[in-house]
Amino acid sequence: xxxxxxxxxxxxxxxxxxxxxxxxxxxxxxxxxxxxxxxxxxxxxxxxxxxxxxxxxxxxxxxxxxxxxxxxxxxxxxxxxxxxxxxxxxxxxxxxxxxxxxxxxxxxxxxx
Numbered sequence: 001x002x003x004x005x006x007x008x009x010x011x012x013x014x015x016x017x018x019x020x021x022x023x024x025x026x027x028x029x030x031x032x033x034x035x036x037x038x039x040x041x042x043x044x045x046x047x048x049x050x051x052x053x054x055x056x057x058x059x060x061x062x063x064x065x066x067x068x069x070x071x072x073x074x075x076x077x078x079x080x081x082x083x084x085x086x087x088x089x090x091x092x093x094x095x096x097x098x099x100x101x102x103x104x105x106x107x108x109x110x111x112x
Contacts, residue, residue, distance in 0.1 A: 001043065003059050006102040009091050010052040017052060020089040032078035040069040054090075056102060 010017050022028060024047060037045060041064035048055045073079040090101055 001059055002062065002064065003057065005105040005107070006056040006058070007093060007105055008054045008056070008102045009093055010049075010054060010089050011091050012052045016089050017049070020086075021049070023086075023089075030078060030082060032076070033082050036073065036076055036079050040064065040072060042069075055105075 010020055041061035042058050043061060044057075044059040046057045048057075073083070087101075092098075092100060093103055096103055
């Protein structure tokens with residue numbers, strides 16, 4: 001199993017942040033979205049929020065592949081609809097490439 005950590009920003013608007021949180025409350029994410037996450041080999045996913053910064057932890061199967069997930073997402077109308085909806089709330093990190101949302105974070109410390 002592998003672990004990836006990613007970051008993304010929300011628009012700095014308290015009302016939009018609250019709406020985003022409702023979409024992600026337990027049981028509120030669309031079933032097609034959670035199924036696409038699981039079918040890609042993502043075993044566990046958690047998202048944390050501070051201010052308007054999101055932090056995601058993904059634990060994935062050894063055969064998980066970001067490129068394959070991106071192709072599957074591009075071919076899934078429900079995922080595309082969800083992503084368009086989420087752009088109403090999310091914004092790129094200042095150093096992100098055009099159209100890039102969630103960015104992989106580099107691990108710089110591990111307690112051993």
